[in-house]
Amino acid sequence: xxxxxxxxxxxxxxxxxxxxxxNPGEDSAFDVLKDINMTVCASGRGQMVFGDSDGFVHLLQRxxxxxxxxxxxCRVSHLAQFKLQNVVVTIGEDxxxxxxxxxxxxxxxxxxxxxxxxxxxxxxxxxxxxQPSVVAIHENDVHSHLAVGxxxxxxxxxxxxxxxxxxxxxxxxxxxxxDKDLVTGLAFHSPKASGSxxxxxxxxxxxxxxxxYISRGRxxxxxxxxxxxxxxxxxxxxxxxxxxxxxxxxxxxYDVEDKGPCFGLEGGKSVLHWFKSFLVIVYLDTRQRAPSGxxxxxxxxxxxxxxxxxxxxxxxxxxxxxxxxGALYVVSGQDRKLFRLEEKSVNNKLEILFKKNQYExxxxxxxxxxxxxxGLVDIFRQYGDHLYAKGDHDGAIKxxxxxxxxLEPSYVIxxxxxxxxxxxxxxxxxxxxxxxxxxxxxxxxxxxxxxKLKNVDKMEGFIKSGKGFSFDVETAIKVCRQAxxxxxDYALFLAEKNQQHDWYMRIEIEDVGNYxxxxxxxxxxxxxxxxxxxxxxxxxxxxxxxxxxxxxxxQLCTGAWKRFPTERVLKAKPEEFVHIYVQQKSQLLxxxxxxxxxxxxxxxxVYNTLLELYLHREKTEKLEVAGERExxxxxxxxxxxxxxxxxxxxxxxxxxxMHDFRAGILHLYEKARLYRQILxxxxxxxxxDHVIETCNDHGxxxxxxxxxxxxxxxxxxxxxxDYIAGVLAHIEKKALMPPLMVVQTLxxxxxCTLAVVKDFITRKLKEESEQIAxxxxxxxxxxxxTERMKREIEQLKTSAKxxxxxxxxxxxxxxxxxxxxxxxxxxxxxACLEVAESETECPLCVEKNREVLDLIRAQEQTTGLHExxxxxxxxxxxxxxxxxxxxxxxxxxxxxxxxxxAPGAVRQLPAAVDLPKNIVLTTRTGRGAGGDTxx
Numbered sequence: 001x002x003x004x005x006x007x008x009x010x011x012x013x014x015x016x017x018x019x020x021x022x023n024p025g026e027d028s029a030f031d032v033l034k035d036i037n038m039t040v041c042a043s044g045r046g047q048m049v050f051g052d053s054d055g056f057v058h059l060l061q062r063x064x065x066x067x068x069x070x071x072x073x074c075r076v077s078h079l080a081q082f083k084l085q086n087v088v089v090t091i092g093e094d095x096x097x098x099x100x101x102x103x104x105x106x107x108x109x110x111x112x113x114x115x116x117x118x119x120x121x122x123x124x125x126x127x128x129x130x131q132p133s134v135v136a137i138h139e140n141d142v143h144s145h146l147a148v149g150x151x152x153x154x155x156x157x158x159x160x161x162x163x164x165x166x167x168x169x170x171x172x173x174x175x176x177x178x179d180k181d182l183v184t185g186l187a188f189h190s191p192k193a194s195g196s197x198x199x200x201x202x203x204x205x206x207x208x209x210x211x212x213y214i215s216r217g218r219x220x221x222x223x224x225x226x227x228x229x230x231x232x233x234x235x236x237x238x239x240x241x242x243x244x245x246x247x248x249x250x251x252x253x254y255d256v257e258d259k260g261p262c263f264g265l266e267g268g269k270s271v272l273h274w275f276k277s278f279l280v281i282v283y284l285d286t287r288q289r290a291p292s293g294x295x296x297x298x299x300x301x302x303x304x305x306x307x308x309x310x311x312x313x314x315x316x317x318x319x320x321x322x323x324x325x326g327a328l329y330v331v332s333g334q335d336r337k338l339f340r341l342e343e344k345s346v347n348n349k350l351e352i353l354f355k356k357n358q359y360e361x362x363x364x365x366x367x368x369x370x371x372x373x374x375g376l377v378d379i380f381r382q383y384g385d386h387l388y389a390k391g392d393h394d395g396a397i398k399x400x401x402x403x404x405x406x407l408e409p410s411y412v413i414x415x416x417x418x419x420x421x422x423x424x425x426x427x428x429x430x431x432x433x434x435x436x437x438x439x440x441x442x443x444x445x446x447x448x449x450x451x452k453l454k455n456v457d458k459m460e461g462f463i464k465s466g467k468g469f470s471f472d473v474e475t476a477i478k479v480c481r482q483a484x485x486x487x488x489d490y491a492l493f494l495a496e497k498n499q500q501h502d503w504y505m506r507i508e509i510e511d512v513g514n515y516x517x518x519x520x521x522x523x524x525x526x527x528x529x530x531x532x533x534x535x536x537x538x539x540x541x542x543x544x545x546x547x548x549x550x551x552x553x554x555q556l557c558t559g560a561w562k563r564f565p566t567e568r569v570l571k572a573k574p575e576e577f578v579h580i581y582v583q584q585k586s587q588l589l590x591x592x593x594x595x596x597x598x599x600x601x602x603x604x605x606v607y608n609t610l611l612e613l614y615l616h617r618e619k620t621e622k623l624e625v626a627g628e629r630e631x632x633x634x635x636x637x638x639x640x641x642x643x644x645x646x647x648x649x650x651x652x653x654x655x656x657x658m659h660d661f662r663a664g665i666l667h668l669y670e671k672a673r674l675y676r677q678i679l680x681x682x683x684x685x686x687x688x689d690h691v692i693e694t695c696n697d698h699g700x701x702x703x704x705x706x707x708x709x710x711x712x713x714x715x716x717x718x719x720x721x722d723y724i725a726g727v728l729a730h731i732e733k734k735a736l737m738p739p740l741m742v743v744q745t746l747x748x749x750x751x752c753t754l755a756v757v758k759d760f761i762t763r764k765l766k767e768e769s770e771q772i773a774x775x776x777x778x779x780x781x782x783x784x785x786t787e788r789m790k791r792e793i794e795q796l797k798t799s800a801k802x803x804x805x806x807x808x809x810x811x812x813x814x815x816x817x818x819x820x821x822x823x824x825x826x827x828x829x830x831a832c833l834e835v836a837e838s839e840t841e842c843p844l845c846v847e848k849n850r851e852v853l854d855l856i857r858a859q860e861q862t863t864g865l866h867e868x869x870x871x872x873x874x875x876x877x878x879x880x881x882x883x884x885x886x887x888x889x890x891x892x893x894x895x896x897x898x899x900x901x902a903p904g905a906v907r908q909l910p911a912a913v914d915l916p917k918n919i920v921l922t923t924r925t926g927r928g929a930g931g932d933t934x935x
Contacts, residue, residue: 015311018341131150137188143159239277250262250264329341362383423449448483602646
């Protein structure tokens with residue numbers, strides 16, 4: 001049973017404009033066709049072709065000019081026009097030989113201007129004249145076929161009729177169909193798909209529909225009912241090139257193998273024509289007649305795909321329907337007026353549909369017309385607005401979804417924020433995410449919709465199914481976290497999947513409270529991420545899982561952390577994790593002890609913190625474990641004495657002092673060479689024996705310790721005579737203090753009697769008396785030397801010096817002239833003196849003389865340092881005498897006179913300076929009596 005689509009009243013939109021074709025430059029109807037007794041027509045290659053009963057063929061051009069030529073002596077019965085070539089095929093009769101096919105090349109002409117006749121093909125065989133009923137042509141880049149159907153039911157196929165041959169001969173014809181019924185329609189179809197079987201010929205008779213594969217000779221019976229002449233047509237690609245046949249009860253569609261759909265378009269049909277994507281049907285309108293009594297036809301244009309009537313109007317006595325120059329032409333009436341049906345523009349069509357609220361039709365039309373994207377989106381928006389206004393929110397959201405990528409999402413979202421329409425908003429937001437166009441706000445809104453709807457399945461599908469949703473992960477995590485504990489698992493899933501480690505840890509610790517799972521998660525991370533998360537969340541983890549967290553930190557800080565084969569071996573700094581053990585000091589102690597063993601070169605902060613832990617005593621503890629303090633003190637001292645320890649001595653010393661760690665304090669003082677502090681510590685503790693012991697141990701390195709010890713014992717009111725005596729013995733031995741200062745120091749002690757210092761003072765006075773005697777002898781000697789020098793100087797000034805040397809003091813050879821004699825008593829050959837460093841100074845005495853001169857110059861330089869002297873004097877007010885003695889010894893207060901060899905030049909020298917005699921030099925020589933030389 002054929003599937004017939006029931007005819008629901010299709011809407012008529014009037015998408016064509018009807019216009020009467022007029023003579024060029026005139027307002028009267030085009031009347032050229034009026035005088036043509038038209039029998040047949042064709043179109044399709046930029047011109048309309050008409051054949052008449054007198055045997056003429058008329059060519060109508062676009063400018064409405066007409067050219068005519070005689071094709072036959074009698075009527076033209078059939079006519080066809082090729083589209084790829086400007087060739088017209090006609091069938092008619094010239095004489096009694098019967099119908100003849102003629103092929104005309106319109107582009108070429110004869111001498112008289114008629115188209116060139118390329119070929120003639122007689123249709124009569126064996127003297128039998130059978131009239132053709134229909135004709136069809138087929139052409140492509142290779143072949144050009146002609147099919148002719150006859151009234152007796154057979155169809156003849158002529159192949160390659162456009163070959164360059166004057167008259168057709170041979171066996172190029174083939175009878176492809178034989179039946180007893182009239183052949184009413186023929187149509188060629190050539191599939192373009194690769195591997196197609198070639199050209200297909202559709203044949204209709206008054207009792208059936210058939211299809212033939214020309215190359216294979218295969219026949220398919222498509223239907224057992226037929227149609228009248230002109231009531232079949234081949235559709236174009238918009239309808240899949242189906243063969244269309246019209247009967248009074250319906251219109252049937254066929255493909256090459258089987259029958260297709262049919263439409264219940266009832267009514268007597270006289271013509272079927274295909275124009276673009278439209279099916280044109282001319283009905284015989286029995287309800288009305290023209291004033292002349294002629295038949296009135298109803299011409300209707302159908303859009304079969306979208307199921308609407310594009311145009312419908314009555315025409316009197318329709319004689320032909322043609323498609324040319326982008327329009328539909330109708331030859332109507334006895335006067336054969338030519339009407340043009342011009343399809344409206346797409347925009348005009350859409351305006352009509354919008355006015356009628358036919359948005360679905362508008363969408364379909366726009367798609368068929370390949371409307372631009374922005375225009376199509378605007379139709380979707382208008383359709384959505386229309387449905388929204390009607391209250392069809394489900395339908396509206398479907399249309400709005402189609403506007404994504406072009407329409408601003410906020411336009412749609414604002415319309416569906418009402419709680420009753422939240423499911424529609426969810427649909428739109430899901431579509432935004434599917435197309436990767438969602439922002440963080442859209443993600444937040446969608447997840448909130450899921451939570452408001454309590455749609456756990458959709459939430460899980462959005463987050464876990466991986467259906468291609470694209471969204472901002474951090475926003476999704478925030479929303480799931482805020483939605484409550486029911487959605488924590490989704491937040492954790494997203495965080496773990498997208499490696500949002502911070503969010504995962506935050507949710508596990510702050511919201512879920514699953515510390516063990518959080519710690520296991522960190523254990524799976526790479527080094528850097530694990531380090532950062534332990535720094536941030538380590539305090540909470542240590543408080544809840546102290547042992548497990550500490551073990552994890554040990555791996556992190558000792559280079560044992562390697563979760564991936566390609567991961568480099570890295571070590572974290574243990575001092576950066578000390579802060580997380582604020583409430584877990586025992587675990588911190590274990591952690592740091594492990595670190596100093598595994599990593600002896602740990603930082604000073606590690607050692608200092610460990611030392612503090614050893615020394616720390618909880619104030620809240622009333623009673624410690626027996627021996628625990630001693631063990632910790634021993635460990636602390638071992639740590640301080642460890643050669644690998646890198647603690648900061650100052651900080652360690654502060655810690656030891658804060659916790660009164662005696663052994664540590666003394667060790668650190670000694671390590672830092674703070675011997676006075678060691679002494680002071682024992683003094684503060686009043687440990688006299690240790691004071692003496694410290695002085696004995698470190699007195700050589702810092703002698704002042706004995707002086708400090710004496711002052712310490714001097715201040716004590718206890719009986720410290722023995723200790724004082726011992727200290728005085730060392731002071732006396734090393735001459736650390738003058739007796740007067742010793743007496744002054746001990747004068748403050750009321751228990752110290754003169755008997756304690758009697759022996760010391762007696763010995764010191766005796767030593768000073770002996771020293772005074774030595775100094776007086778030395779002074780006497782200096783005075784005698786000074787007097788002697790004065791006499792020598794005076795003698796040199798007033799009398800000549802006689803030189804009687806026998807040998808040269810340089811070469812030791814006997815002296816002879818010329819010779820040079822110095823006042824120091826040394827004589828030289830002049831030749832020996834020339835090789836010396838200077839001829840004006842005695843070579844043997846020059847070094848000593850220079851030392852004396854340097855000393856004099858240095859004293860001269862210091863004689864002007866008055867400001868330095870006064871400054872030093874102010875600075876050392878308590879010991880001003882030593883400053884004066886120092887500057888006096890440097891000759892600041894002496895007047896220096898220096899003697900030179902220049903006549904009359906005299907410089908004053910310090911009185912106590914032992915000036916060598918050879919400073920003064922005479923260079924002139926002469927011979928005196930008795931062989932003496934005088935200068």
